[in-house]
Amino acid sequence: MTEHPALEELIARIGGPAGADPHLSACPACRAEVHAWSAVAAGVQLLAAQRDVPPPRPVARPRWALAAPAAAAALIVAGVAGTVAVSLSSLPGPVAGSRSAGAALLSIRGCPGTPSVAAGTLTRVSGSSLVVTSAPAGQPVTVTTSASTRVIHEADAGPGAVHDGDRVLVTGPRSADGGIAARQVMLNLPPGPPDATGPAGTPPPGQPTGFAAGTVRDAHDGSFTVVTRSGAAVPVTATAGTRVIASQTETLDQLQAGRPVAVVGSSANGGLDAALIAQSDVAQPAWTVVVGDDVRPALGCDPAVLAAAVLNGRAG
Amino acid sequence: MGATWRGGRQDPAPDEDGELLRRIARRDRQALAALYERYARIVLAQIDRMAGDRALSEEVLQDTMLAVWHGAATFEGRSRARSWIIAIARRKARDRLRRGRLDTDDYAALENTADTQPGPESLALERAEAAAVAESITGLSRAHQEVLGLVFGAGLTLAEAAEVLDVPLGTVKSRLFAARAALARRLEQRGATER
Numbered sequence: 001m002t003e004h005p006a007l008e009e010l011i012a013r014i015g016g017p018a019g020a021d022p023h024l025s026a027c028p029a030c031r032a033e034v035h036a037w038s039a040v041a042a043g044v045q046l047l048a049a050q051r052d053v054p055p056p057r058p059v060a061r062p063r064w065a066l067a068a069p070a071a072a073a074a075l076i077v078a079g080v081a082g083t084v085a086v087s088l089s090s091l092p093g094p095v096a097g098s099r100s101a102g103a104a105l106l107s108i109r110g111c112p113g114t115p116s117v118a119a120g121t122l123t124r125v126s127g128s129s130l131v132v133t134s135a136p137a138g139q140p141v142t143v144t145t146s147a148s149t150r151v152i153h154e155a156d157a158g159p160g161a162v163h164d165g166d167r168v169l170v171t172g173p174r175s176a177d178g179g180i181a182a183r184q185v186m187l188n189l190p191p192g193p194p195d196a197t198g199p200a201g202t203p204p205p206g207q208p209t210g211f212a213a214g215t216v217r218d219a220h221d222g223s224f225t226v227v228t229r230s231g232a233a234v235p236v237t238a239t240a241g242t243r244v245i246a247s248q249t250e251t252l253d254q255l256q257a258g259r260p261v262a263v264v265g266s267s268a269n270g271g272l273d274a275a276l277i278a279q280s281d282v283a284q285p286a287w288t289v290v291v292g293d294d295v296r297p298a299l300g301c302d303p304a305v306l307a308a309a310v311l312n313g314r315a316g
Numbered sequence: 317m318g319a320t321w322r323g324g325r326q327d328p329a330p331d332e333d334g335e336l337l338r339r340i341a342r343r344d345r346q347a348l349a350a351l352y353e354r355y356a357r358i359v360l361a362q363i364d365r366m367a368g369d370r371a372l373s374e375e376v377l378q379d380t381m382l383a384v385w386h387g388a389a390t391f392e393g394r395s396r397a398r399s400w401i402i403a404i405a406r407r408k409a410r411d412r413l414r415r416g417r418l419d420t421d422d423y424a425a426l427e428n429t430a431d432t433q434p435g436p437e438s439l440a441l442e443r444a445e446a447a448a449v450a451e452s453i454t455g456l457s458r459a460h461q462e463v464l465g466l467v468f469g470a471g472l473t474l475a476e477a478a479e480v481l482d483v484p485l486g487t488v489k490s491r492l493f494a495a496r497a498a499l500a501r502r503l504e505q506r507g508a509t510e511r
Contacts (some may be wrong), residue, residue, distance in 0.1 A: 035441070038446055039446070042449060042494055043448075044453060044464050046450040047450045050450070186379025232412055
């Protein structure tokens, strides 16, 4: 009889035709080994077959990002399972005086209600109608409000405002180890389970940054860990430039012309029916507008569609 | 190009994987979809064995495919595409586990329990139904599930599994035998309970 096959060779014989191997035909011990490994292989493969495979996440940039005005900043839509955050980062142009802030009006593809975002300077308030003017083109966008329009005021909360248990959305470049060097920390996430982490790697200019939404743990000296619902832990480091933003609810009559605003709503008649208006007293805000469960129905957009938009936003 | 038969499973030809990766490097999304179709289940099963958390495994799967999308051009063909992809997935999973939870096995301790020779467990395995084997596998340590998955699920050679796990070839063998012995014990206990 020839020498007994090595383990690798025994495994390679799994599933082979019976009787084709002279050694196995003559060696009951080796046959038993192959049978035993066959049983193991069948169990492993059965287990794998029982698992549902999720659909792939597209890696293409969405059309709304590609269609953005060149001067406008990249739009990040972040959020899964209930919380949607819209971030317009590094808007160009000053926001004070008669000059308007940078703005973008970018549709999120695929939502029946055509949710859109406009950001700029609030240049006119007239009853239930507002005008938001972008820069540098100075393009006005008419915004219509209603009783269901939610208004929030975003203010600089300072680096010491982040504590354990806070629910936050962090944006900033991701390091190779998956951590985020925070450019902005958004406090007070509205209702809706946070469960999101964004693309790895440091994005090139104009590309979406990394993000993480979840609950703060181990806050210390401005740095902390964000734990998402799925248990992923994202270390966040603060820098001198980290901006911590807290938001509070306001009413429509508290909106002030001349201030930077970002509006999330549905496109209508060339303008926007506002579901959420965020007003900031921060100069040159890097907008992060978080759309929670309370606002999302007004957008007429299925959460799953928004989640798909998020994933599309993982630019390739 | 033909497929190969290995470890009880039919594997696509390595050349086809290499071609897919070359197309992905040229930003061919259809190629990425084809690669996903081919490997998502394998990667997901493998990461599930490591992480034991379905949601986390799915995140790692997507991280892995995104890394393949961005890194396909760096694939040099020195290893098979499948072991390259699984190695990426494993790194992604370990990164997340290291950051998030310390729910991992004591691999060093496992080596001390390794059985390097075939044992009398063959009979228990031969008699067992695949469903019982599958169920018993889920009760094994993650290290044992992982090595079984790499060899019999992902279809890696022992050398490839060693490279992915970053352990010597002998360790892969000892883990396989130890995993099989542990599996047989579980099946025997299950049989004793059912009798």
